[in-house]
Amino acid sequence: MVSEQWPIIGLILVLADWVIRIAALIVIPRDRKPTASMAWLLAIFLIPFVGILLFLLIGNVKLPKKRRDRQTEINRMIAERADGMDLVADRSEWPTWFASVVEQNRVLGALPAAGGNTAHLIGDYQASIDAMAADIDTAEHFVHVEFFIVSLDTTTKGFFAAMERAVQRGVVVRVLLDHISTGRSATHEATYAELDRIGAKWSFLLPVMPFKGKYQRPDLRNHRKLVVVDGRVGYMGSQNLIDRSYNSKKNLKRGLQWQELVARVTGPVVAGINGVFLSDWYSETDENLLATEHLPATEAPFSTDPDALDCQVVPSGPAYEGENNLRQFLALVNSAQQQVIITSPYFVPDEAMIYAITSASLRGLEVQLFVSEIGDQGSVWHAQRSYYGQLLRAGVRIFMYPGPYILHAKHMSIDDDVAVIGSSNMDIRSFNLNFEVMLLVRGPSFVAEMREVEAGYRAVGRELTLEEWEREPASATFLDGIARLTSALQ
Incomplete structure (x- = not known):
């Protein structure tokens, strides 16, 4: 009897296989990049049942409609507050192309550019945390903290102590931390308990709690890192707590x-950094503080120093339609006239980005890329390596930061007066799947600081040459190609 059923079961499986394949051809290419579509179709055609399960689990890059509608509402409120305000005192020194990049960022992310700012770079790991703690000790009204990973440990205990002292002074301390990533840290339970003990108001970012009605694609994460004190001082960069x-x-x-x-930042642009925090707070807690816990940019200290900077905060993520950071990076690289220097720990660009970078080198610009010599994530590291040959043949210089250090900084400098720094890697995940935030800066003094940082990377690292790369055996690059294929699954 059972043997008689096998042909029927086999026929059902064959029909199901073909239904999956045909449905995939109809559904997957819709509103999806060709590279991502091809990667998903390849997975489904090779392993149909496993592939379709993966697609159903992580194939949708969009957040729930309520969360996307909330972002639209936030953007409208920010745009209304910024309408008619020109916070840049003098645009005459801007490169001719810069105004169009600023306008694109404003259209996509709602936040305008502002002048009269200061920004300084901190490359020492402990020193940056200590500087944040010192500024928290000056807080009189509020402290806003948002990190991909928050952990109570020996490195961060001073930061937690500063938050506790602020609460004891009557300052409201709010903390946002990514649910999945912080939950994976070794001290997460102690961290949550300490936030409760000191009296901070805190919430998870993008919680995955299906039984509490809180769920979205689980690998859509909030990767932002920022601190704001009273709307006067802000921090942005690559470092987690x-x-x-x-x-x-x-x-x-x-x-x-x-x-x-x-980067430690002061001036009107801190209102933009705070606006990103408040938008995330509103999205996660339903508490709208945009009108109350917000020092307007027009009331922030405005530097009249000749080295004052024009800055713009550029948020991005799956709640936006336009891949804000990818478009910003493309505009900057395509507009560069002299040099492009990129630092990214996870360098897995899409086709448009790799063409922009190699084209910049081919049109005679000095193009440099700083990456780690070793990797902490095997698949990403191999996918990154798959681009080295193409870059080197186009004339891009690649510098390898030595182990046991992971160069996790994320920044780019353009010519002598434009730079960006923040949380976004130059990879498909940061372009499409993570919530990120970058600071666009125009000012020779800031770029000069970044040049010093880049020179430090160059001094301790080594340059990868085309000759060396071409000696890599095929067995060593096999996994690179496989990882590159799978990197497009988004």
Whole structure:
């Protein structure tokens, strides 16, 4: 009897297989990049049942409609508050192309540019956390903290102590932390308990709690890192609030240490950094503080120093339609006239980005890329390596930051007077799947600081040459190509 059923079961499986394949051809290419569509179709055609399960789990890059509608509402409120305000005192020194980039960022992310700012870079891991704690000790009204990973440990205990002192002074301390990523840290339970003990108001970012009605694609994460004190001082960069080893057993075993870069910012643009925090707070808690816990940009200290900077905060993420950071990076690289220097720990660009970078080199610009010599994420590291040959043949210079350090800083400098710094890697995940935030800066003094940082990377690292790369055996690059294919699954 059972043997008689096998042909029927086999026929059903064959029909199901073809239904999946045909449905995939209809559904997957819709509103999806060709590279991503091809990667998903390849997965589904090779492993139909597993592929379709993966697609159903992580194939939708959009957040729930309520969350996307909330972002639209926030953008409208920010745009209304900024309408008619010109916070840049003098645009005459801007490069001719810069105004169009600023306008694109404003249209996509709602936040305008502002002049009269100061910004300084901090490359020392502990020093950046200590500087944040010192500014928290000056808070009189509010402290806003948002990180991809928050951990109570020996490195961050001073930061937590500063938050506790602020609460004791009557200052409202609000903390946002990514649910999945912080939950994976070794000290997450102690961290939550400490936030409760000191009296901070805190919430998860993008919680995955299906039984509480809070769910979206689980790998859509909030990757932002920022701190705001009273709307006067802000911090943005690549660094999480955790020990330099991430307290991970595998990192400790390998002796890995993260190398970061953070910008301390003052001036009207801090209102934009705070606006990003308040938008995330509203999205996660339904508490709208945009009108109350917000120092308007027009009331912030405005620097009249000749080295004052014009800055713009550029948020991005799956709640936006326009891939804000990808468009900003493309506009900057395509507009550069002299040089482009990129630092990215996870460099897995899409086709448009790799063409922009190689084209910049081919049209005679000095183009440099700083990456880590070793990787902490195998698949990403191999996918990144798959681009080295193409870059080197186009004339891009690649510098490898030595282990046991992971160069985790995320920044780019254009010519002598434009730079960006923040949380976004130059990879498909940061372009499409993560909530990120970048600071666009125009000012020779800031770029000169970044040039010093880049010179430091160059001094301790080594340059990868085309001759060296071409000696790589095929067996060493096989996994690179496989990882590159799978990187497009978004």
